Amino acid sequence: MNVASIIQFKNVTKRFGNNPPVLDNVSFTLERGKFYTLLGPSGCGKTTILRLIAGFTEPSEGEIWFNGQKINHLPANKRQVNTVFQDYALFPHLNVFENVAFGLRIKKVKKTEIEAKVKQALSFVNLDGYEYREIREMSGGQRQRVAIARAIVNKPEMILLDEPLSALDLKLRTEMQYELRELQRRLGITFVFVTHDQEEALAMSDEIFVINNGKIQQSGTPTDIYDEPINRFVADFIGESNIVEGKMVEDYLVEFVGKKFECDDKGFNANEPVEIVIRPEDLEITTPELGRLQVRVDSQLFRGVHYEICCYDKDDNEWLVHSTKKAKVGKEIGLSFDREAIHVMRLGETEEEFDRRLETYADKGDSAQWKVN
Amino acid sequence: MESKLSRNLYSFSYFLWIVIFVILPILLIVYYSLFDIEGNFSFVNYQKFFTAVYLKMTLSSFWYAFLITVITFLIAYPTAYLLTKTKHKQFWLLLIIVPSWINLLLKAYAFLGIFGTYGVANSFLKIIGMGEQQILFTDFSFVFVSVYIFIPFMILPIFNSLNELNPTLLDAARDLGASAWTAFYRVIFPLTIDGVKSGWQVTFIPALSLFMLTRLIAGNKVITLGTAIEQQFLVTQDWGMGSTIAVFLILIMILFMFLTNTRKRGV
Amino acid sequence: MFDFKGFSMQWYRELFHDTRMLIIVLNTIIVALLSALFSTIFGMLGALAIYNAKKRQTKNMLLSLNNVLIVSPDVIIGASFLILFTIAGVKLGFYSVLLSHIAFSIPIVVLMVLPKLMEMSPSLIDAARDLGANSWDVLTKVIIPFISPGIFAGFFMALTYSLDDFSVTFFVTGNGFSTLSVEIYSLARRGISLNINALSALLFLVTLLLVVIYHFITLRNNKASGLGVQKR
Numbered sequence: 102m103n104v105a106s107i108i109q110f111k112n113v114t115k116r117f118g119n120n121p122p123v124l125d126n127v128s129f130t131l132e133r134g135k136f137y138t139l140l141g142p143s144g145c146g147k148t149t150i151l152r153l154i155a156g157f158t159e160p161s162e163g164e165i166w167f168n169g170q171k172i173n174h175l176p177a178n179k180r181q182v183n184t185v186f187q188d189y190a191l192f193p194h195l196n197v198f199e200n201v202a203f204g205l206r207i208k209k210v211k212k213t214e215i216e217a218k219v220k221q222a223l224s225f226v227n228l229d230g231y232e233y234r235e236i237r238e239m240s241g242g243q244r245q246r247v248a249i250a251r252a253i254v255n256k257p258e259m260i261l262l263d264e265p266l267s268a269l270d271l272k273l274r275t276e277m278q279y280e281l282r283e284l285q286r287r288l289g290i291t292f293v294f295v296t297h298d299q300e301e302a303l304a305m306s307d308e309i310f311v312i313n314n315g316k317i318q319q320s321g322t323p324t325d326i327y328d329e330p331i332n333r334f335v336a337d338f339i340g341e342s343n344i345v346e347g348k349m350v351e352d353y354l355v356e357f358v359g360k361k362f363e364c365d366d367k368g369f370n371a372n373e374p375v376e377i378v379i380r381p382e383d384l385e386i387t388t389p390e391l392g393r394l395q396v397r398v399d400s401q402l403f404r405g406v407h408y409e410i411c412c413y414d415k416d417d418n419e420w421l422v423h424s425t426k427k428a429k430v431g432k433e434i435g436l437s438f439d440r441e442a443i444h445v446m447r448l449g450e451t452e453e454e455f456d457r458r459l460e461t462y463a464d465k466g467d468s469a470q471w472k473v474n
Numbered sequence: 475m476e477s478k479l480s481r482n483l484y485s486f487s488y489f490l491w492i493v494i495f496v497i498l499p500i501l502l503i504v505y506y507s508l509f510d511i512e513g514n515f516s517f518v519n520y521q522k523f524f525t526a527v528y529l530k531m532t533l534s535s536f537w538y539a540f541l542i543t544v545i546t547f548l549i550a551y552p553t554a555y556l557l558t559k560t561k562h563k564q565f566w567l568l569l570i571i572v573p574s575w576i577n578l579l580l581k582a583y584a585f586l587g588i589f590g591t592y593g594v595a596n597s598f599l600k601i602i603g604m605g606e607q608q609i610l611f612t613d614f615s616f617v618f619v620s621v622y623i624f625i626p627f628m629i630l631p632i633f634n635s636l637n638e639l640n641p642t643l644l645d646a647a648r649d650l651g652a653s654a655w656t657a658f659y660r661v662i663f664p665l666t667i668d669g670v671k672s673g674w675q676v677t678f679i680p681a682l683s684l685f686m687l688t689r690l691i692a693g694n695k696v697i698t699l700g701t702a703i704e705q706q707f708l709v710t711q712d713w714g715m716g717s718t719i720a721v722f723l724i725l726i727m728i729l730f731m732f733l734t735n736t737r738k739r740g741v
Numbered sequence: 742m743f744d745f746k747g748f749s750m751q752w753y754r755e756l757f758h759d760t761r762m763l764i765i766v767l768n769t770i771i772v773a774l775l776s777a778l779f780s781t782i783f784g785m786l787g788a789l790a791i792y793n794a795k796k797r798q799t800k801n802m803l804l805s806l807n808n809v810l811i812v813s814p815d816v817i818i819g820a821s822f823l824i825l826f827t828i829a830g831v832k833l834g835f836y837s838v839l840l841s842h843i844a845f846s847i848p849i850v851v852l853m854v855l856p857k858l859m860e861m862s863p864s865l866i867d868a869a870r871d872l873g874a875n876s877w878d879v880l881t882k883v884i885i886p887f888i889s890p891g892i893f894a895g896f897f898m899a900l901t902y903s904l905d906d907f908s909v910t911f912f913v914t915g916n917g918f919s920t921l922s923v924e925i926y927s928l929a930r931r932g933i934s935l936n937i938n939a940l941s942a943l944l945f946l947v948t949l950l951l952v953v954i955y956h957f958i959t960l961r962n963n964k965a966s967g968l969g970v971q972k973r
Contacts, residue, residue, distance in 0.1 A: 177867070184871045188862055190867065192886075194887060195886075485793070492803075492806050494844075495822075496809050497806070499822060502825055577907070579907050579929070580925075580944060583941055683815065686907060686908065704819075707912065708911075716820055717820070717824070720820055723814065724817060
């Protein structure tokens with residue numbers, strides 16, 4: 102176990118009763134001082150991972166290691182980890198100061214020390230002067246800060262955040278995203294953030310774990326995951342994508358919608374069936390003659406930053422285009438794209454196989470943007 | 475580990491209470507019903523229960539309880555309905571509920587005064603020229619006082635279910651062409667039936683088992699199942715027979731609860 | 742109803758000169774306070790036991806058993822307790838009355854406390870454990886403060902139930918020990934007397950006082966329930 106790693110899951114499975122497992126043979130390692138995000142739809146098992154780390158539940162199989170110690174059966178109150186809950190779980194019968202001081206009082210820290218530490222923690226989350234407010238007098242965003250202060254005041258080695266921003270309105274949420282990221286940098290401790298909001302995950306994380314059906318689908322930096330989704334689920338869940346079926350004719354040549362296109366991918370069998378992802382923002386509208394694809398505009402929505410244009414080709418594949426230019430509904434248009442915009446996904450490929458394949462590209466050094474940790 | 479132990483420890487005291495004061499007493503009642511007055515094991519009490527005297531008593535107790543429940547209901551439903559229409563409904567509700575907080579004995583005692591030979595009721599009858607009547611110690615006075623006592627208990631659940639009723643449902647019914655009366659019996663009443671059922675529950679079962687009122691107000695003119703039990707236990711000292719009647723009262727209670735079982739329906 | 746000849750404290754004076762009556766009033770108060778105290782403790786433990794029950798079925802079964810004494814007619818409770826105490830060899834009197842009052846007040850307290858427990862977000866307990874609290878800390882520093890309005894309400898309900906009860910007490914009281922309501926009943930059976938009028942007024946005022954206190958407690962509860970952490 103290396104020094105940087107703080108927590109390690111070894112083949113952890115969690116099931117309740119005879120139901121299919123919520124977490125299915127999951128292994129991963131988290132490093133000290135990074136901002137991690139567990140991203141996935143509700144019920145995917147992300148919160149279960151958090152509860153396993155916090156010690157609210159125990160794994161059915163496998164091992165959890167923390168700082169080089171196996172902690173499978175260590176109760177939550179003995180772990181060097183603190184949690185910020187989705188509903189904040191602030192104690193309604195205690196005021197702000199007492200909420201933050203709760204953990205310190207349990208540890209029987211000296212009074213003067215408690216006072217100093219609580220004040221410091223509150224000023225860390227910009228709540229100076231709110232010590233003696235009641236929780237009910239605080240707004241949603243302020244409660245959020247109290248919850249964070251209550252966690253950081255104990256100087257844990259790791260902070261777990263369970264969808265803490267989901268109850269806030271959009272504006273406050275964006276603001277808190279900046280603040281949380283900034284807070285993590287200043288404190289330098291590991292943050293594990295659970296969310297189902299892909300934008301939030303992309304904006305804040307050092308590393309994202311995309312989880313579905315109790316399994317980690319893909320992990321990596323936000324750009325890795327966005328640019329190189331491993332499968333249909335990840336491509337669909339993170340950002341919007343056009344996914345069509347195709348086949349790999351040979352290295353660097355892929356065929357879909359009845360046409361052959363040059364691409365950056367290789368290492369497939371000849372004529373292997375694959376799935377193709379092209380992001381809507383990588384598609385550009387031109388005339389039908391100049392376009393590499395010919396489609397008809399079906400409908401169009403104005404999204405503020407761009408127009409979201411929904412088109413169909415002659416095979417009835419749907420093509421979503423994000424464009425700052427307006428299109429005319431019912432008109433035939435052409436779509437053009439670069440060869441880098443084509444992303445080829447092998448069917449049923451695991452994360453390791455995927456990483457290995459990408460590494461072969463990097464060895465050749467033929468495309469600099471592939472960067473795999 | 476220490477948490478499990480303490481948890482079991484405090485659960486234990488509660489379970490002990492359940493066993494001693496909930497399960498055991500019921501078993502004891504059933505057990506005692508199987509012994510005659512001399513303490514011999516026999517089914518004689520059950521045979522006795524099915525003789526004319528006891529069956530008549532049970533039927534009359536049923537009849538009074540039914541009468542009380544129906545009259546209470548006929549007064550309570552419109553009252554509850556009107557209450558939901560008033561401006562300060564919580565205040566009016568409180569006013570109606572207040573008597574239910576006063577000790578039952580005190581209310582019965584007050585009626586002793588009102589219905590007595592020199593009471594308010596008789597003075598009133600004298601004024602309107604009906605002369606002095608024997609009101610106290612009649613079945614009329616028993617039903618009257620019982621209805622008075624049970625009205626708040628009937629109003630409360632009905633009021634709550636009426637109050638929870640989404641008013642737009644009524645608008646919807648009217649919008650779809652229902653007359654006020656149709657809207658009432660096709661929409662309002664079916665949706666408040668749960669409240670009505672709990673109202674019947676809290677009236678009918680106690681009305682079967684009243685014994686203090688029958689003694690004080692009805693002057694032994696009315697014998698309910700409750701009065702009979704009290705009589706057997708505390709006067710005749712025939713615990714076996716008392717237990718047998720209690721067993722039947724429990725069975726009737728279970729049956730009635732089953733019949734008026736409220737199922738939650740989503741609206 | 743009677744010839745009114747002006748207000749007089751005579752009946753009250755008479756009431757309190759009567760030492761027997763004074764003892765009965767004291768008995769009633771002592772039984773009410775003690776039964777409320779014990780039933781609050783056991784009722785709170787019961788509510789916790791139901792709350793902690795893992796299986797849904799266990800929870801429902803416990804709740805049904807809890808409610809048996811609430812739906813049972815008083816005569817049946819009284820009669821069955823009479824058999825119980827006789828068999829167990831408890832002498833009818835103070836202890837049998839006190840035990841019965843504790844027994845029939847426990848389910849009320851449970852019903853008062855349980856909703857408060859249910860209202861409590863389970864993450865509050867997780868949060869306390871997360872911050873290092875052991876089971877005892879969780880109970881005393883989080884759960885009990887949170888459910889205290891329910892506990893107070895339960896206490897006052899138990900107090901009123903005890904003061905209010907006639908039927909059950911009537912069965913288990915035996916000779917020599919009496920509470921106010923039993924005394925009023927036996928006086929009333931003998932006919933109207935001004936002595937009971939004074940007694941009734943007294944009991945009425947006490948009940949009213951309790952109701953007012955209870956009302957304020959529930960009022961505070963309602964305010965407090967808006968205080969819970971906002972949920973989505």
